[in-house]
Amino acid sequence: MENRAIFSGRLLACLLVFPQLAISLIFFYWPAAQALWQSFLVQDAFGLSTEFVWFENYVTLLKTPEYYHAIGTTFFFSLLVVFFSLAIGLLLAVMANRNIAGVQIYRTFLIIPYAVAPAVASVLFIFMFQPGLGMIARALQRNGIDWNPVLNGNHAMILIVIVAVWNQISYNFLFFLAGLQSIPKSVIEAAAIDGARPARRFWTIVFPLLSPTTFFLIVVNITYAFFNTLGIIDTATEGGPNGSTSTLVYKVFLDGKAGSDLGGSAAQSVILMIIVIGLTAIQFRYVEKKVHY
Amino acid sequence: MVEHRRFGNLLPHLVLLAGVAVVAFPVYLAIIASTHDNTVIANGQMPLYPGSHALETYWNTIVSGAGRTTREPVGSMLMASFIMAVGIAVGKIAISILSAYAIVFFNFPFRMATFWTIFVTLMLPVEVRIFPTYKITSDLHMLDSYSGLILPLIASATATLLFRQFFMTIPKELVEASKMDGAGPIRFFFDTLLPLSVTNIAALFVILFIYGWNQYLWPLLITTRDDMQTIVIGIKKIIDVKDALTEWSVAMATAVLAMLPPVAIVVLLQRLFVKGLIETEK
Amino acid sequence: MANVTLRNVRKAYPNGFEAIKGVDVDVADGQFCVLVGPSGCGKSTLLRMVAGLETISSGEIDIGGRVVNQVEPADRDIAMVFQNYALYPHMSVYNNMAYGLRNRGMPKPEIETRVQEAARILELGTMLDRKPGQLSGGQRQRVAMGRAIVRQPKVFLFDEPLSNLDAKLRIAMRVEIRKLQRRLNTTSIYVTHDQLEAMTLADILVVMNGGKVEQVGNPLAIYEKPATTFVASFIGAPPMNLMSTRADEIKSQLGSADAGILGIRPEDFVITDQTPAGGVALALTVEAIERVGAETFVYGTRAQDEQRIAANPGELPPGEVIVRIPGSEAPPIGQKIRVAAVRQKLHLFSDDGRTRIEA
Numbered sequence: 001m002e003n004r005a006i007f008s009g010r011l012l013a014c015l016l017v018f019p020q021l022a023i024s025l026i027f028f029y030w031p032a033a034q035a036l037w038q039s040f041l042v043q044d045a046f047g048l049s050t051e052f053v054w055f056e057n058y059v060t061l062l063k064t065p066e067y068y069h070a071i072g073t074t075f076f077f078s079l080l081v082v083f084f085s086l087a088i089g090l091l092l093a094v095m096a097n098r099n100i101a102g103v104q105i106y107r108t109f110l111i112i113p114y115a116v117a118p119a120v121a122s123v124l125f126i127f128m129f130q131p132g133l134g135m136i137a138r139a140l141q142r143n144g145i146d147w148n149p150v151l152n153g154n155h156a157m158i159l160i161v162i163v164a165v166w167n168q169i170s171y172n173f174l175f176f177l178a179g180l181q182s183i184p185k186s187v188i189e190a191a192a193i194d195g196a197r198p199a200r201r202f203w204t205i206v207f208p209l210l211s212p213t214t215f216f217l218i219v220v221n222i223t224y225a226f227f228n229t230l231g232i233i234d235t236a237t238e239g240g241p242n243g244s245t246s247t248l249v250y251k252v253f254l255d256g257k258a259g260s261d262l263g264g265s266a267a268q269s270v271i272l273m274i275i276v277i278g279l280t281a282i283q284f285r286y287v288e289k290k291v292h293y
Numbered sequence: 294m295v296e297h298r299r300f301g302n303l304l305p306h307l308v309l310l311a312g313v314a315v316v317a318f319p320v321y322l323a324i325i326a327s328t329h330d331n332t333v334i335a336n337g338q339m340p341l342y343p344g345s346h347a348l349e350t351y352w353n354t355i356v357s358g359a360g361r362t363t364r365e366p367v368g369s370m371l372m373a374s375f376i377m378a379v380g381i382a383v384g385k386i387a388i389s390i391l392s393a394y395a396i397v398f399f400n401f402p403f404r405m406a407t408f409w410t411i412f413v414t415l416m417l418p419v420e421v422r423i424f425p426t427y428k429i430t431s432d433l434h435m436l437d438s439y440s441g442l443i444l445p446l447i448a449s450a451t452a453t454l455l456f457r458q459f460f461m462t463i464p465k466e467l468v469e470a471s472k473m474d475g476a477g478p479i480r481f482f483f484d485t486l487l488p489l490s491v492t493n494i495a496a497l498f499v500i501l502f503i504y505g506w507n508q509y510l511w512p513l514l515i516t517t518r519d520d521m522q523t524i525v526i527g528i529k530k531i532i533d534v535k536d537a538l539t540e541w542s543v544a545m546a547t548a549v550l551a552m553l554p555p556v557a558i559v560v561l562l563q564r565l566f567v568k569g570l571i572e573t574e575k
Numbered sequence: 576m577a578n579v580t581l582r583n584v585r586k587a588y589p590n591g592f593e594a595i596k597g598v599d600v601d602v603a604d605g606q607f608c609v610l611v612g613p614s615g616c617g618k619s620t621l622l623r624m625v626a627g628l629e630t631i632s633s634g635e636i637d638i639g640g641r642v643v644n645q646v647e648p649a650d651r652d653i654a655m656v657f658q659n660y661a662l663y664p665h666m667s668v669y670n671n672m673a674y675g676l677r678n679r680g681m682p683k684p685e686i687e688t689r690v691q692e693a694a695r696i697l698e699l700g701t702m703l704d705r706k707p708g709q710l711s712g713g714q715r716q717r718v719a720m721g722r723a724i725v726r727q728p729k730v731f732l733f734d735e736p737l738s739n740l741d742a743k744l745r746i747a748m749r750v751e752i753r754k755l756q757r758r759l760n761t762t763s764i765y766v767t768h769d770q771l772e773a774m775t776l777a778d779i780l781v782v783m784n785g786g787k788v789e790q791v792g793n794p795l796a797i798y799e800k801p802a803t804t805f806v807a808s809f810i811g812a813p814p815m816n817l818m819s820t821r822a823d824e825i826k827s828q829l830g831s832a833d834a835g836i837l838g839i840r841p842e843d844f845v846i847t848d849q850t851p852a853g854g855v856a857l858a859l860t861v862e863a864i865e866r867v868g869a870e871t872f873v874y875g876t877r878a879q880d881e882q883r884i885a886a887n888p889g890e891l892p893p894g895e896v897i898v899r900i901p902g903s904e905a906p907p908i909g910q911k912i913r914v915a916a917v918r919q920k921l922h923l924f925s926d927d928g929r930t931r932i933e934a
Contacts, residue, residue: 006468007399007478016395017407020388020453026433027445028414031425038425092312095305102306108560109313112320114570115555117507117525123532123548124319127326127541133337135322169316171570178571227420231509235529249420253510256424265424272421280416466661469628470722474675475649484674488665 032273038266057267066243067251067268074247077161078225085165085221086214089172094202096173097180107177114170118231121167122160126236129159149237153244156237160245163232168224172217179213180206219283226275248272320552326545327351334541346542354546367547370524373516374506375554377523380443381505382498385452390490393456394482398468408457415450419511427514437518446511451573452497458572459493460486496569499562503555524551577639577652577729577762578604579625584634586620586786594620596786597634602779605760607753609794611773612783613809619734621783622766626655626732639729649678654723655732658739660715662707662722668694669703672721686725693721696755713744720752724759731756733765737772749775770810774798782806804928807838813872813897815840815922824877828855835926841872841899843920846912853918859896861910871905873898875912 007013042053061067092110096103113121128136131148140147149155183206191205207214227249233239239246239254246254252272255265326334329344355368395401396408419426426445435441463486471481512523522530528551532544559566579602586595595617602608610618623629625636627648635642643651654675662671669690676686694700697717707715716736723731736752737745753776756763767773773780773794780794782805790802794810801807801815808814815838820829825837828850839855850856859875877894898914906912923932 006465006472007481008401009399009478010401012478013395013399013401013404016391016399017411020392020411020448021407023388023444023448024411024414026429027426027448028417028422029410031422031429032417034425034428035422088312091308095308095312098302098305100302100305106309106313108563109317110309111559111563111566112556113316115503115507115559116320116552117509117555119509119525119529120507120548120551121319123528123544124323126532127545128319128322133335133339133541135337135339138337166316166319169312174567174570178567223418227418230420231507231525234509234513235532252421253423269421269424273417276418276421277416464659464661466657466659467663469626469648470655470657470661471663471674472628473626473648473653473655474722475678476674480678485663485665 035266035269035273038262039270040263041266042263053263057263058271061264061267061271069243070246070248070251073157073243073245074226074249077157077164077229077245077247078222080161081164081168081225081229082218082221084161085168085172086217088165089169089217090176090214092169092173093176093180094206096177110173111170113167114174116167118163118167118229119235121163122232122235125159125163125166151241153241156241156245160229160232160236163236164225164229167232168221171224172221175213175217176210179210183209216283219279223276223279226279227272323545323548323552327542327549329542331540331542350542350546351550354543354550365519365522365527367524367527367550369520370522370527370547371550371554373521374523374525374551376439377442377508377512378502378505378554380439381446381508382501384443385447385449385501386494386497388447389452390456390487390494393453393460394486396453397457397460398478398481411450411453413450414448415454419446423510423514430515435515437516437521439521441515442512442521443505446505446508452501455493455497455573456490459490463489492565492568493572495562496565496572498569499558499566500569500573502558506555578602578606579608579639579730579762579764580635580637581621581625582635582637584621584624584636585632586617586624586629587632594786595624595632598783598788600781600788600791602762602764604762606778607756607763607765607776608779608781609765609767609773609777610781610783611767611770611777611809612789614768616783617786618766618768618783622732622734622764625730625764626653627651652729653732654726654728654730655734656716656719656723656736658735660707660719660736660739662715662718664707667704667706668699668710668718668721671707671718672725675722675726689725689727690721693724696724697721712740713748716740716748720755724755729762731761731763733763735767736765737767738769745772752776770812774810782809784809800931801838801922802931804836804838804924807922807924811840813841813899816896817928818877818896820923822877824857825855833925834923834932836924836928838922838924839916839920840922841897843916844896844898844900844914845916846898846900846904846906847915848913850915851917854916855921856913856915857896859898859912859914861906861908861912862895864905864908866902866905869902871900871902873900873906873912875914 039057040052040054041050042056043050096106096110116124126134128134129147129149131137131141131150137147146152147155149159187209188201188205191201196204226247229247230249230253233245233247233250234253237245239250248268249272252265252268255261255268325341325343326339327350328347329339330346333339333344355366355371357366392407392411396404396411430436430441430445433441435444467485468481471485476484507525508523509525513526513529516522516526524547528544528547531547532539532541579600581598581600584595584598585593587593598621600608610621612618620629624631625638627643627646631644636644638651638653663674666674672690672693673686676689690703691700694703697720699714699717699721702710702714702718707718710718716739719736733752737748740748749772752765765776767776777794779791780797781791782789782797784805790797790806797806798810801810804817808817817836817838818825820826820834820837829837837855847856858878859873860878861873861875863874865872865874875896875898877896896914924930925932
């Protein structure tokens, strides 16, 4: 960091950083440390005594079939969400990047989902997909599909994927649009003069130049699918039926709420923390690279 | 741009119209449902145009809430959401601008250590450290309080990094000129830095207000009192997926009310919103 | 009003780099002092030390009889014009000028008088309500000057104030600054890397190189008697021709001298077949011609191979000589010519170029 420090009032500087440091220490570092510490402890059934057991909680966790099931669910769910939200976002951004009339109006509509809370988005879609009364559910049923997300795990998964994708389109759209607009026009014009047709131009020039944005968005969207969809799941399916929509984060939430196995739940949290730290590290590596180019 | 074909613009319009339809349809449907009678909706016979029960539904929703599932009027939920969202936005901006100011413009011991301590908080969303954070908040007797609702959610570095980034673009000479004009650090902050940061503050406010308004997990855990329930939590209690007797018109009116403030902000302050969104993510 | 005195001023950074290696300068009350030198020579650092924006490692800076080493910039009674102007972008022109006065608790009517007076002098009267972003480069420059003037300080400091302007405006503002300084009669220190700006503005010129003062004095005196080869080649454009006295052609004409380096300014040559008594004549082949109207620059190479002379800014390729002749003349390229300079126009320096030797 460049040294711009110009004022030297030490006391004042300490006062200025104090609020943020205090809040970070109390509500961030302390809980994170607690989770780590808890994950090495086992509490007896009555909560009377605790014992330090090293990695036993992790070992137990990794022997539980449901845990693997949750991992599988998380990856499947994330894959679908990341793919569809990126593809749709990119498609819309490419179209909005053309010099056409009314782009502002389209953009205004397309950013609305960002403002809708995940839980509220769930409610909107539940209404459409509610068997018996929902508009889309009835249409499906008329066509011989026995749609019922409450009983059918696949249907439940489809429902939360749709909500999660819908909720995330705005974000990807805006970032892709910003990325597209930062590509110098002259490069694309040069490609046109070189005889590249629009589709070819997109895949050989635009898409490669957009790759930093795409990469950034992939990481952000994975993080989103992993962690920020809890409200969607809790409202739409509550992880059911039979845990078929219970992702890792949702499982931490459920197990923690049940409160029976503090150590095991802490171990789950720690594993999630490691995943986020990993994702964030990847993101920063990319940011750093971007600086060098 | 490069194309001269006559129908070259048809495809983008079609795709964008389809996109807008997909995005807007669920919202439209919610608005329509909030104007119809419950029985019409429950039969699955709801038409695609507005009904005549709008005033009645919204009045009931805001003043008394859903009759069967919860007694809490949505009006008070809106209030709680508003206090939380503004609290988070203002709180986060306040602590961030101060710490960024210290980190960029002051020379003090452990400056880099302070920076990294704050920076690391970028890494863990509240979802993964939720229960230990809950416990701390409970130990501090902050359950069912706005401070408990707000403070843990403002412990994050995004805003600090944005301000830091912006402060680094301010020419050193401006600070020096200010010094020569006899301004000390506090005067420089209020006379120069704060006015220059207005756009950034506004953009950040838009993003953080939405972030705060849309919080789900934390308020769900931390509030047990009905009168502190935020609207995003309240709506979940109004609908019950497994129960066919949900009062859908009230639920949809609540959904519309829950969307209204953040959507209005995003649409009306679009320029600030886009700036805030793109810049907080670097 | 005040004089500014620097006594053995040094600046060393924690990493051991010495930016200023002991500088003594005395600027009398009301004088215009210009610090000139190539980039990295320490001139800006020195100015910022006078301003109080950089600490002083050792030595003393004295403004108006008061040692100000430990005094805050705001309390040194100085005003500074920055290279990028450093105007407050959110304040109007009026407030930009008034800000420093308000901070010092000056009564409103007096602020009003001073700002209006400055605006009148600088012809900013119609722009007082505008923001810096709405002004052109030259206007911003004037506001920066105005901010300095209203303070009525003991000393003006200028840090390359004209370098962001285009060439034409730069000349106009240069004249204005000089007129303004004469009129206000305020002691001024001005930093530039442009030797033309330095020559035209300075009462007292300080040529710096590598953190040290190479020469101090009246600009014309420095031009006529540069103390080192660095000054010789830095002041004057095109630069002075420097050549080794060891080359046979020159050695035979100068006789045995102590000097190792001979310098001749381009304008001191004449094209002639004669060799003036005690002077030096050179045989050149014309390589290139630049006709700029009033004068013509002839770039020629000498017959003999020339030994390389100590590296200096503006140094010519070995063996190349620039000659300035009237604009009406222009020898064809490839022609062999003879040029000569009289004894009084020769500059002699020691082998390392650090000492001037009077013939």
